[in-house]
Every structure is written in C-alpha cells, then in structure tokens.
Amino acid sequence: MRDSYDLVIIGGGIIGTSILWNLKAQGFMGNVTLFERGDALAEETSAKSAGAFRNLWGSRINMEMSTCSIKFLSTFEKEFDIPIGFHKHGYLFTFYPEPWERVKAYKPTFDEVGVRAELVPLEEIERMVPGLKAGVDHMDPEIREFAGFQPFAGGLYGPDCGSFDPSAAAKGYTERAQREFAESAEVHLRTEVKRIEFESGKVKGVQLSNGRRIGAGGVILAAGPWSMQLLAASGLPDDENLPVDPIKRQLFVTNLPDIPGYEHIPLVIIDRGIYFKYETGNLQIGRADPEQKSGFDQDASLAYYKDEIAPYMQERIPGTEHCNVKSMWGGLYSITRDDHNGILGAHPAYEGLYLACGWSGHGAMVSPAAGQALAELVVHGSYRTIDARALRFERFAEQDLVIEEIVI
Ligand SMILES: Cc1cc2nc3c(=O)[nH]c(=O)nc-3n(C[C@H](O)[C@H](O)[C@H](O)COP(=O)(O)OP(=O)(O)OC[C@H]3O[C@@H](n4cnc5c(N)ncnc54)[C@H](O)[C@@H]3O)c2cc1C
Numbered sequence: 001m002r003d004s005y006d007l008v009i010i011g012g013g014i015i016g017t018s019i020l021w022n023l024k025a026q027g028f029m030g031n032v033t034l035f036e037r038g039d040a041l042a043e044e045t046s047a048k049s050a051g052a053f054r055n056l057w058g059s060r061i062n063m064e065m066s067t068c069s070i071k072f073l074s075t076f077e078k079e080f081d082i083p084i085g086f087h088k089h090g091y092l093f094t095f096y097p098e099p100w101e102r103v104k105a106y107k108p109t110f111d112e113v114g115v116r117a118e119l120v121p122l123e124e125i126e127r128m129v130p131g132l133k134a135g136v137d138h139m140d141p142e143i144r145e146f147a148g149f150q151p152f153a154g155g156l157y158g159p160d161c162g163s164f165d166p167s168a169a170a171k172g173y174t175e176r177a178q179r180e181f182a183e184s185a186e187v188h189l190r191t192e193v194k195r196i197e198f199e200s201g202k203v204k205g206v207q208l209s210n211g212r213r214i215g216a217g218g219v220i221l222a223a224g225p226w227s228m229q230l231l232a233a234s235g236l237p238d239d240e241n242l243p244v245d246p247i248k249r250q251l252f253v254t255n256l257p258d259i260p261g262y263e264h265i266p267l268v269i270i271d272r273g274i275y276f277k278y279e280t281g282n283l284q285i286g287r288a289d290p291e292q293k294s295g296f297d298q299d300a301s302l303a304y305y306k307d308e309i310a311p312y313m314q315e316r317i318p319g320t321e322h323c324n325v326k327s328m329w330g331g332l333y334s335i336t337r338d339d340h341n342g343i344l345g346a347h348p349a350y351e352g353l354y355l356a357c358g359w360s361g362h363g364a365m366v367s368p369a370a371g372q373a374l375a376e377l378v379v380h381g382s383y384r385t386i387d388a389r390a391l392r393f394e395r396f397a398e399q400d401l402v403i404e405e406i407v408i
Pocket residue numbers: 010011012013014015016035036037038041042043044045046047048049050051052053166191192193194222223224225226227230249250251330331332333356357359360361362363364365366
C-alpha cells in the first residue's frame with residue numbers, strides 16, 4: 001500500500017467496483033485504490049440483492065440509467081470473461097384501477113426514451129402467471145374487504161427487464177481493472193476507513209482503523225448503508241451528511257407452487273408490493289415492510305413471511321399456500337429520505353469528495369451507469385453519456401427532487 005493516492009474509493013460493493021473499472025476505462029491517469037473492510041468484495045448489500053433490473057421507471061433519469069446499464073450488462077459476460085447470470089426474464093407490474101390510469105400515461109415517455117413496455121390486459125396477466133386470478137370474485141368477501149384487495153385493472157410488462165448476479169459482476173470489474181491497470185489500480189481488502197480527513201474544506205486523505213493515514217487527492221464514497229456513519233465520524237454536521245437511512249429488506253426462497261409453468265414467469269409484482277421471480281428451481285419472494293424502522297438489524301423473520309406475504313399471495317394465486325420457506329435473509333437498503341433515489345456527484349461543501357450512495361433498493365441495476373457517470377465527472381469534469389445532475393446532493397436543499405411513481 002502506498003502512503004498516498006490520487007483517488008481513494010471507499011467500499012467494494014457493486015457501486016465501488018464499477019467506479020474503479022470505469023475510472024480507468026475513462027482514461028484516469030492517476031493511481032487509485034479501493035478500500036474494502038470485508039474479507040471479500042461485494043459480500044454486503046450487493047450479495048443480499050435480488051439482482052433484478054428493470055427499465056420501467058417513472059422518472060427519466062432512472063429510465064436512462066437503467067436502460068444504459070442493461071445494455072452494458074448484456075455484454076458483460078463476454079467483455080469481462082465472467083458469468084454473471086444475466087437473464088432477461090421480463091418484469092410484470094400489476095395495478096389496481098387508480099394507479100393504472102397514471103401508469104398508462106407513461107407509455108409515450110417510455111417510447112421516447114426507447115424503453116420497451118407493453119400494457120397488458122387481464123387475460124394476458126393470467127396467462128403469464130399460471131394460477132393468478134386478476135379479479136377478486138374468488139375471494140371470501142370478508143377477507144377481501146379486510147385485506148383491501150381490489151381487482152387488477154391492467155399490467156405493465158417490460159421484456160428487457162431481468163436479473164443478474166451483482167457480486168459476480170463486482171468481481172469481474174475488479175479483476176479486469178487489476179489485470180489491465182495493475183500499476184495504477186489497487187484493491188485492499190480487510191481495510192476499514194475510520195474517517196475521511198479534510199483541510200480547509202478539501203479532502204486530504206483517510207485514516208484507516210489500524211491507525212494508518214493515507215493521503216488522497218480525492219475520495220469517492222461508496223460504502224453503501226454505512227456511508228452516513230462514516231461521514232458523521234469524519235466530522236460532517238447533519239445538514240452536510242446524506243439524508244439516507246439504513247432500512248432492512250428481506251428475501252425468502254420457497255419451493256415452487258404445484259402449478260405448471262413457473263419456470264417461465266417474469267418477475268411479478270402483485271398486491272401490497274409483493275414480488276416474486278423464478279430462481280433456479282425455486283421462487284424468490286420479497287416485500288418491503290412499510291413499518292420497518294431504520295437501523296442496522298439484518299435478521300430475516302419467518303413470521304414476517306407467514307403474516308405479511310403468504311396469506312396475501314395465496315389469495316391472489318391459490319396454490320401458493322404450499323410454498324414453504326427454504327431459506328431467507330435480510331439486507332440493508334440505503335433509503336434516501338425525500339425521494340428514494342441515488343445521490344451521485346461531488347459534495348458541494350468539500351472539494352474532492354464524491355458521493356455514490358443512497359441507492360434505495362435499485363443500486364445494483366444502475367451500477368454500470370452510475371460508475372460510468374461518476375468516472376466521467378471525475379476524469380472530464382462533466383457528465384458525457386448520461387446527464388446525471390438530477391441525482392446531485394444539492395437537490396434536497398433546492399427541493400428539486402426526483403419523484404418516482406413506479407415503485408415496489
Ligand atoms: C434484500 C435486498 C434486495 C435487493 N434487490 C435489489 C434488486 O433486485 N435490484 C437492485 O438493483 N438492487 C437491489 N437491492 C439494492 C442493491 O443491493 C444495492 O443498491 C447495491 O448493492 C448497493 O451497492 P453498494 O456497492 O452501494 O453497497 P454495498 O454492496 O453494501 O457495498 C458497500 C461496501 O462498503 C464496505 N464498507 C462500508 N464501510 C466501510 C468502511 N468504513 N471502510 C471500508 N469499507 C467499508 C462494506 O463492507 C460493503 O462491502 C437490494 C438490496 C437488498 C438488501
């Protein structure tokens with residue numbers, strides 16, 4: 001390890017590793033190191049992810065970032081010579097009548113940005129998801145009333161959506177960066193940054209947990225849900241820290257229902273934001289708990305599946321009551337308080353500090369575009385491929401938020 005670097009990246013998840021590769025790919029001439037405190041890369045949030053990607057978004061920046069990223073991921077295996085399980089299985093959102101009217105209005109923007117999206121009638125939803133009943137007549141009226149079920153009004157299908165393995169991609173980025181730029185791109189595992197050091201409002205370096213001080217011309221913060229803690233430990237007051245909370249999300253893997261055809265379903269989003277996809281002979285199922293408090297707890301709870309997911313799923317898809325949990329885990333979303341979108345770009349109050357945080361549950365899918373955009377900003381001084389200024393830190397003070405309506 002050197003005593004100083006031109007750039008230090010903090011965090012070796014899918015975001016930090018994408019930035020490392022993209023800096024070099026954009027022609028960054030200096031030396032750069034990535035510090036990851038874990039024993040391996042991408043073992044935290046990036047490994048807990050469902051790895052799903054979609055370009056069906058309501059905001060233009062998310063449509064653009066994900067469209068660009070999907071294109072990049074589609075050739076990743078060939079370019080980086082590593083399998084990442086890239087698979088376009090599609091996404092099917094289902095909607096109750098009121099949101100359906102709003103979602104239909106996005107179609108012209110989808111067409112304009114080049115997002116392939118199909119409005120799907122009810123019979124087609126039932127065909128795509130065997131056993132699913134789009135209406136509510138089959139339900140007990142009391143349960144229907146109590147649980148607030150409504151008949152679906154329509155679906156939105158994205159054929160270019162799918163999933164990949166973010167941890168494998170992180171490995172691919174890093175191995176290639178080290179292979180091609182061995183002299184100037186370093187990665188140090190088991191290396192925790194204790195604080196970022198500043199002098200007269202400028203980045204001076206970082207202090208590691210082992211006490212060592214490393215000089216840095218710039219620091220890129222990609223420490224996932226721990227980014228806010230690190231900035232606080234570095235002396236940033238609340239109003240200069242990230243407006244982001246760590247919030248637990250859980251995933252459950254069950255056997256398939258005894259209904260033929262589940263190998264070919266898209267990722268499906270139904271009532272209460274319950275989502276599921278086929279995953280190597282099983283179903284992977286999740287749902288964001290709106291009651292979940294912020295904090296670093298990552299324990300998964302079988303009771304949550306049994307109380308908040310299974311009963312609703314079996315009403316909508318009779319037969320799924322036989323889906324039993326085989327494994328489950330929790331991980332942390334970094335939820336940006338005001339608009340649930342990433343924070344990317346230079347910190348306005350500290351010269352040399354760059355942020356790539358607050359991805360609010362969609363960091364894996366935009367990681368190629370986020371890495372490229374930030375690398376362009378650092379190397380060229382401005383965005384070149386996608387104008388990512390919408391994600392700047394200043395948007396909160398300016399109340400120029402990125403409002404996203406197509407959420408899970
Ligand atoms: C259950 C679940 C499901 C999800 N599903 C999806 C999905 O389907 N699609 C999608 O796009 N996104 C999904 N996400 C979100 C996605 O996983 C994240 O947005 C993404 O992984 C963020 O990557 P990251 O590199 O910022 O964070 P991380 O992967 O958490 O990486 C941050 C790294 O920084 C390291 N670090 C922290 N502090 C320090 C320090 N002080 N010094 C050194 N290293 C440090 C950590 O050890 C960690 O490895 C999901 C998340 C969860 C929890």
